[in-house]
Amino acid sequence: MADKRKWVRMSEVAAAAKVSTMTVSRVLRAPGKVRPETSSRVEAAIRKLGYVPDEAAGALSSRRSRIIGALVSTLGGSFFASTVDGLSQTLREAGYQLLLATTNYTPEIEDDSIVAMLAHRPDGLVLTSTQHTDVAHRRLKRAGIPIVELWELPDAPIDSAVGFSNRAAGKAMTEFLAGAGHQRIGFIGRSARYDKRGQMRRAGYTDALDDRRLHDPRVVAVAGRGDDQSVGAVGLADLLARWGDTTAMFCSSDSVALGALSEARRRGLAVPEDVAIAGFGDFEMASENGLALTTVRVPGFAIGEEAARLLLQRGNGQASGRQVIDLGFEIVRRRTA
Amino acid sequence: MADKRKWVRMSEVAAAAKVSTMTVSRVLRAPGKVRPETSSRVEAAIRKLGYVPDEAAGALSSRRSRIIGALVSTLGGSFFASTVDGLSQTLREAGYQLLLATTNYTPEIEDDSIVAMLAHRPDGLVLTSTQHTDVAHRRLKRAGIPIVELWELPDAPIDSAVGFSNRAAGKAMTEFLAGAGHQRIGFIGRSARYDKRGQMRRAGYTDALDDRRLHDPRVVAVAGRGDDQSVGAVGLADLLARWGDTTAMFCSSDSVALGALSEARRRGLAVPEDVAIAGFGDFEMASENGLALTTVRVPGFAIGEEAARLLLQRGNGQASGRQVIDLGFEIVRRRTA
DNA sequence: TTGAAAGCGTTACCAA
DNA sequence: TTGGTAACGCTTTCAA
Numbered sequence: 293m294a295d296k297r298k299w300v301r302m303s304e305v306a307a308a309a310k311v312s313t314m315t316v317s318r319v320l321r322a323p324g325k326v327r328p329e330t331s332s333r334v335e336a337a338i339r340k341l342g343y344v345p346d347e348a349a350g351a352l353s354s355r356r357s358r359i360i361g362a363l364v365s366t367l368g369g370s371f372f373a374s375t376v377d378g379l380s381q382t383l384r385e386a387g388y389q390l391l392l393a394t395t396n397y398t399p400e401i402e403d404d405s406i407v408a409m410l411a412h413r414p415d416g417l418v419l420t421s422t423q424h425t426d427v428a429h430r431r432l433k434r435a436g437i438p439i440v441e442l443w444e445l446p447d448a449p450i451d452s453a454v455g456f457s458n459r460a461a462g463k464a465m466t467e468f469l470a471g472a473g474h475q476r477i478g479f480i481g482r483s484a485r486y487d488k489r490g491q492m493r494r495a496g497y498t499d500a501l502d503d504r505r506l507h508d509p510r511v512v513a514v515a516g517r518g519d520d521q522s523v524g525a526v527g528l529a530d531l532l533a534r535w536g537d538t539t540a541m542f543c544s545s546d547s548v549a550l551g552a553l554s555e556a557r558r559r560g561l562a563v564p565e566d567v568a569i570a571g572f573g574d575f576e577m578a579s580e581n582g583l584a585l586t587t588v589r590v591p592g593f594a595i596g597e598e599a600a601r602l603l604l605q606r607g608n609g610q611a612s613g614r615q616v617i618d619l620g621f622e623i624v625r626r627r628t629a
Numbered sequence: 630m631a632d633k634r635k636w637v638r639m640s641e642v643a644a645a646a647k648v649s650t651m652t653v654s655r656v657l658r659a660p661g662k663v664r665p666e667t668s669s670r671v672e673a674a675i676r677k678l679g680y681v682p683d684e685a686a687g688a689l690s691s692r693r694s695r696i697i698g699a700l701v702s703t704l705g706g707s708f709f710a711s712t713v714d715g716l717s718q719t720l721r722e723a724g725y726q727l728l729l730a731t732t733n734y735t736p737e738i739e740d741d742s743i744v745a746m747l748a749h750r751p752d753g754l755v756l757t758s759t760q761h762t763d764v765a766h767r768r769l770k771r772a773g774i775p776i777v778e779l780w781e782l783p784d785a786p787i788d789s790a791v792g793f794s795n796r797a798a799g800k801a802m803t804e805f806l807a808g809a810g811h812q813r814i815g816f817i818g819r820s821a822r823y824d825k826r827g828q829m830r831r832a833g834y835t836d837a838l839d840d841r842r843l844h845d846p847r848v849v850a851v852a853g854r855g856d857d858q859s860v861g862a863v864g865l866a867d868l869l870a871r872w873g874d875t876t877a878m879f880c881s882s883d884s885v886a887l888g889a890l891s892e893a894r895r896r897g898l899a900v901p902e903d904v905a906i907a908g909f910g911d912f913e914m915a916s917e918n919g920l921a922l923t924t925v926r927v928p929g930f931a932i933g934e935e936a937a938r939l940l941l942q943r944g945n946g947q948a949s950g951r952q953v954i955d956l957g958f959e960i961v962r963r964r965t966a
Numbered sequence: 967t968t969g970a971a972a973g974c975g976t977t978a979c980c981a982a
Numbered sequence: 983t984t985g986g987t988a989a990c991g992c993t994t995t996c997a998a
Contacts, residue, residue, distance in 0.1 A: 519918070651985060691978075
């Protein structure tokens with residue numbers, strides 16, 4: 293194993309450069325405030341000794357940790373991975389670090405994780421869950437740091453939010469389908485318990501139907517925690533069993549759409565001729581050379597970037613206050629609808 | 630904006646419970662060493678005041694940050710997301726936090742990120758890249774903390790490693806295909822620059838061919854950074870253009886296989902009757918109700934869990950030294966080959 | 967432009 | 983079982 297090396301301290305760098313620790317500190321944090329010659333002497337010493345500043349000590353002293361915490365339900369489900377990529381990339385460029393915790397859709401874990409994050413005194417916090425317990429809410433408010441909720445536009449945000457309206461997106465896709473001539477449109481998703489945002493998209497689906505006086509909702513909500521593909525496959529089966537004349541179906545995610553697509557194929561149904569199938573998310577697999585899936589593109593990466601920017605500018609004192617930023621979405625027409 | 634609240638300090642808790650800060654500290658870190666009555670008085674004070682310990686201060690004093698750093702090229706590509714989930718979950722259960730940085734496959738960013746992580750004095754570091762610059766290597770060795778490399782079994786690990794042999798996996802799948810009667814097997818992947826691990830799988834493919842005296846390698850290495858589906862689609866096209874009688878193709882990932890699958894369909898080729906197609910990774914989309922793709926299942930989540938365990942037990946002084954843990958892989962036969 | 971001293975909030979160490 | 987004191991490595995603040 294590697295040796296238990298003692299880290300080089302700032303005072304050692306200072307000694308080597310024949311200056312005080314304050315000067316070293318300034319060279320690192322505010323280079324403009326140090327005479328160039330002094331600066332380069334210090335920099336030489338830093339390089340020579342391989343000095344790596346201790347951020348924890350700096351944080352303790354300055355009360356700024358340069359850490360942003362992020363709570364994500366899971367990275368596996370295709371939705372949040374790109375957001376975390378965007379966050380991480382933007383934060384890194386600004387010299388900040390990302391502390392990540394996954395909550396596995398469990399409120400108690402989220403509560404505990406919030407405390408665990410706060411223990412590191414982050415300069416900001418990012419949340420992807422839609423609902424928080426009362427304790428969580430109170431703790432977050434009390435923390436006195438910027439909070440950004442992602443992937444939704446909450447009616448009552450804790451602080452700020454960056455996302456888009458899942459409901460509007462659901463409505464837009466349904467209108468696209470109706471506009472393409474479909475009169476009997478179904479919706480396939482999970483039951484509410486495991487997919488709050490899917491429910492919002494479904495609400496949008498209903499909105500569109502109502503608007504068009506197409507009062508014929510055909511919703512299949514698959515229960516349980518099976519994988520998305522199974523949801524799509526049994527969803528299509530159920531939908532057709534109950535409403536055999538359905539001509540289009542809107543799936544609550546691209547991976548659900550994949551399941552529906554493969555079940556349709558199994559049944560010898562042509563897509564989009566016999567049934568049109570639309571997804572949600574524009575995951576990589578939906579691309580032209582993949583499933584060529586008609587879907588809703590959502591700005592996952594951009595949400596991460598924007599959240600980071602918001603947090604950073606707030607950290608710089610540009611306390612622009614609460615903001616709810618709508619990054620929109622886009623219907624992507626490909627070949628399944 | 631939320632108020633600039635001052636955090637409750639341990640000394641305030643101590644005062645409220647009429648004990649010293651050391652006793653509070655013990656209640657938190659070593660509850661066994663405090664008399665039960667004292668303990669509950671302290672706990673009451675903690676709850677009443679809403680005290681959240683400052684980990685940064687604790688880390689400074691104890692020289693243990695309870696932070697593990699992770700460097701990942703990207704979360705978007707389906708491969709590492711589940712590993713980070715596994716890491717994060719296991720670490721959380723042990724009271725550790727995960728500091729995450731994405732390197733975007735860029736060595737310079739990786740080098741900078743290593744320094745940025747070390748600045749937080751993590752108790753361990755996890756890497757998913759296969760190659761590191763010399764500076765990186767030296768810095769990591771000097772850091773004197775446990776390092777775990779993931780998703781491969783390096784010949785010369787920096788410290789420990791958890792993964793499986795990409796080469797053996799590539800060989801196994803090729804043998805599976807040959808065993809199913811295929812004599813003319815192709816390989817579709819990216820050029821080495823953007824996919825080192827794919828190259829190892831390809832080496833395994835060649836190994837298998839050599840073993841079987843099938844000296845007829847048919848490799849298409851698609852250049853550029855296009856998405857995986859395009860790689861698969863142009864890969865299949867190229868492969869068939871150069872070796873029209875190919876009966877099976879092994880794709881370097883499931884998403885590449887999806888591209889090949891859709892190109893095959895476009896050409897009216899039946900899978901697996903006209904061409905068999907195999908993937909790698911067993912991503913969610915490969916499932917029975919999805920693509921029903923024959924593929925290689927790799928233990929992504931388990932790699933994260935195991936890495937966390939390794940790091941944690943090392944942190945507890947059980948310095949079991951360098952280890953290279955092979956978590957294996959598994960051929961999953963579904964319906965495309 | 968530079969430096970000295972006093973913390974920041976915790977835990978290690980030793981004593982009671 | 984509990985407590986006092988001295989770090990931990992940096993930055994703030996104020997002075998030179």
